[in-house]
Structures are given as structure tokens and as C-alpha cells.
Amino acid sequence: MSAHTEHHDDGHGHDDGASHSTLKGYMTGFVLAAILTAIPFWLVMTGQFEKSSTTAAVVLGLAAVQMIVHMIYFLHMDAKSQGGWNMLALIFTLVMVVITLSGSIWVMYHLDHNMMPSMMDVKSLP
Amino acid sequence: MSDIQAIPLPGQPSTLSFHLSEEHHPQHGTLLGFWLYLMSDCLVFACLFAVYAVLGRNYAGGPTGAQIFELPVVALNTAFLLLSSITYGFAMLEMQRNGKRAMLAWLAITGLLGACFLFLELREFGHLIAIGAGPQRSAFLSSFFTLVGTHGLHVTFGIVWLVTLMVQVGKKGLIAENKRRLMCLSMFWHFLDVVWIGVFSFVYLMGVLP
Known part of the structure; x- marks a missing residue:
């Protein structure tokens, strides 16, 4: 079956990029995404964990997993699509996103911390 | 100035030839280019x-996320967007099978689910503004409206694009150009769903945590 599919792809010279999308792939992605959506809503709405930080960590972790599921099953990402350029662009973007997010949170947290009203001498302000 | 140009070197043909036939030309230049657009869009959302x-916890004495977010509505919204993703997937499968009528039907369902999503979101925005929790109330609400509103704007234009493509497919059929456009919209639509995962996890679910 898979040999037939490969032959089909070669024969038509990749005339459409989504030729490998199948009903099974979409349904697998949908079921996984539905489960990964339901769990965090259930956790937050029923208050399963005592500590907010635990819930936040689990919610963020599940969101990351669900994003990967969407990338694989809905956006059909793999290392080979577009000769690897898709993946390269994605990795570059992820690096930029991580720098933007972590950098902003880190810098602004310390700015908030160091600019507390108690640390400023009110009389010295213009 | 003019003596620089067009001096044919000895031994070369006088007509210009670029050997394009031997270059490896990308098969899906449009799809790769559209993917690069999506990645830059991803950076826009990363900044937001x-x-x-x-700013998400700077309430300025105004309402907090726990007070204004209605999680059941958000869950319904998420369900709409997730369902619209899978129905678009069904449309793509019908496109591969050249089933024009079935594909148009799935596209229409996708558009309706997207419209339901937008309706609920606009209703939420209207409610917030009506109770005095508009974007100018606090830094938290400014950043909330900017982030969620930008996503909603993307969904709006996605629906406009979807309706445009439905008309085009209806008139010209499933020609290669329309298939290419449908694949670009497929990436756009699924990408919006990926962004929404970030929104409902980071903004709504973490926003109601104490």
C-alpha cells in the first residue's frame, strides 16, 4: 500500500503538496486535539490542583503538545516538505519566538521589581 | 558610464542565456512563500x-480575568474553531478526489463555524465594553483586546478569503490555480487554530487562575 503511494507521488512529480493528507491522519489529529483541549479546560474549571503554578505549568505543557499535534496532522509538517525549507523557517521562527517571549518577560519582570515605588526617592524626582 | 554595459566576452554566445532549465526550481514556490508569510505572522502574534x-496582571483597580472571562463560552468557541479545522481538512480530502460539490459543502460548513466563532467573540467584546471593561480600562484589557482582536481579525479575513474561493471554484471549477489557493487557505486556517491554542491556554485558562 505504501509502496503504491510512493510510486504515485513520483509519477506525478509532486503536483500537489498535500497529496499525503488522509482521512485517518485528520481524524487522528482531531481526536488528539479534542482530548488535549478538554483536559486543560477540565483542570481549570473544576480546580483539580491546589496550586495555580501547577495548573499553569500543565496547561502550558498540554498547549505545546497540542500545537505539535496540529503542526503534524493538520499542517502536514515534516522534515522533508519543501526540501526542508519549511522546517528551517519554522525552527528559525521558534527561536525568535522564544527569544521575544522569554526576553520580554525576563526584562520587564526585573524592571517592575527595580522600579517599585519604595525604591525611588520621591523628593529627588523632578 | 555606457562603456561598461554589454561587452560580450570572447568565446561566449552574444545572446544572454541563464541556463534556467538546469536550475532546481522549487515545485511549490507559492506554498513555501505562504509558509514564510505565516511564520512572520507568527512573530506578530509572539510580540502580542x-x-x-x-501587562496581563496590571488591572489598574479594574476587573480581573477571573471576573470577566466566561470559560464555558470560551470552550464553545474553541470547539467551533477545532471543528472548523477538521471540516476544512474534509474539504481538502474532497479536493484531492475532485469532488467539487462535496468540497464546496464542507467549505460552507467551515465558514459557518468560523462565523459562529466570530459571533461569540464579538458578543463577548460587546459585553465587556458595555460593562465598562473596554480596552481603555486597564493595561490588562488593552493587551487582551489587542491580542484576541488581532486573532479575530485574521479569522474575519480568513472567512472573506474562503467565500472568495468558493465563488472562484464555483465559476472555474477545481483547476490547478484554485487548488493552490485552497492549499494556502488551508495552511492559514490551521495556523489560526494553532494561535488560538495559545490564546485559550495563555490568556483565558491562565487568566482565571488566582
Whole structure:
């Protein structure tokens, strides 16, 4: 079956990029995404964990997993699509996103911390 | 100035030839280019997420996320968007099978689900503004409206594009150009769903945590 599919792809010279999308792939992605959506809503709405930080960590972790599921099953990402350029662009973007997010949170947290009203001498302000 | 140009070197043919036939030309230049657009769009959303991460707890004495977010509505919204993703997937499968009528039907369902999503979101925005929790109330609400509103704007234009493509497919059929456009919209639509995962996790679910 898979040999037939490969032959089909070669024969038509990749005339459409989504030729490998199948009903099974979409349904697998949908079921996984539905489960990964339901769990965090259930956790937050029923208050399963005592500590907010635990819930936040689990919610963020599940969101990351669900994003990967969407990338694989809905956006059909793999290392080979577009000769690897898709993946390269994605990795570059992820690096930029991580720098933007972590950098902003880190810098602004310390700015908030160091600019507390108690640390400023009110009389010295213009 | 003019003596620089067009001096044929000895031994070369006088007509210009670029050997394009031997270059490896990307098969899906449009799809790769559209993917690059999506990645730059991803950076736009990353900046808005960063703004929300920094300002999301600055309530300025106004309402907090726990007070104004209605999680059941958000869950319904998420379900609409997730369902619209899978129905677009069904449309793509019908497109591969050249089933024009079935594909148009799935596209129409996708558009309706997207419209339901937008309706609920606009209703939420209207409600917030009506109770005095508009974007000018606090830094938290400014960044919330910017982030969620930008996503909603993307969904709006996605629906406009979807309706345009439905008309085009209806008139010209499933020609190669329309298939290419449908694949670009497929990436756009699924990408919006990926961004929404970030929104409902980071903004709504983490926003109601004490």
C-alpha cells in the first residue's frame, strides 16, 4: 500500500503538496486535539490542583503538545516538505519566538521589581 | 558610464542565456512563500503574546480575568474553531478526489463555524465594553483586546478569503490555480487554530487562575 503511494507521488512529480493528507491522519489529529483541549479546560474549571503554578505549568505543557499535534496532522509538517525549507523557517521562527517571549518577560519582570515605588526617592524626582 | 554595459566576452554566445532549465526550481514556490508569510505572522502574534505576558496582571483597580472571562463560552468557541479545522481538512480530502460539490459543502460548513466563532467573540467584546471593561480600562484589557482582536481579525479575513474561493471554484471549477489557493487557505486556517491554542491556554485558562 505504501509502496503504491510512493510510486504515485513520483509519477506525478509532486503536483500537489498535500497529496499525503488522509482521512485517518485528520481524524487522528482531531481526536488528539479534542482530548488535549478538554483536559486543560477540565483542570481549570473544576480546580483539580491546589496550586495555580501547577495548573499553569500543565496547561502550558498540554498547549505545546497540542500545537505539535496540529503542526503534524493538520499542517502536514515534516522534515522533508519543501526540501526542508519549511522546517528551517519554522525552527528559525521558534527561536525568535522564544527569544521575544522569554526576553520580554525576563526584562520587564526585573524592571517592575527595580522600579517599585519604595525604591525611588520621591523628593529627588523632578 | 555606457562603456561598461554589454561587452560580450570572447568565446561566449552574444545572446544572454541563464541556463534556467538546469536550475532546481522549487515545485511549490507559492506554498513555501505562504509558509514564510505565516511564520512572520507568527512573530506578530509572539510580540502580542509578549505584551500580554508583561501587562496581563496590571488591572489598574479594574476587573480581573477571573471576573470577566466566561470559560464555558470560551470552550464553545474553541470547539467551533477545532471543528472548523477538521471540516476544512474534509474539504481538502474532497479536493484531492475532485469532488467539487462535496468540497464546496464542507467549505460552507467551515465558514459557518468560523462565523459562529466570530459571533461569540464579538458578543463577548460587546459585553465587556458595555460593562465598562473596554480596552481603555486597564493595561490588562488593552493587551487582551489587542491580542484576541488581532486573532479575530485574521479569522474575519480568513472567512472573506474562503467565500472568495468558493465563488472562484464555483465559476472555474477545481483547476490547478484554485487548488493552490485552497492549499494556502488551508495552511492559514490551521495556523489560526494553532494561535488560538495559545490564546485559550495563555490568556483565558491562565487568566482565571488566582
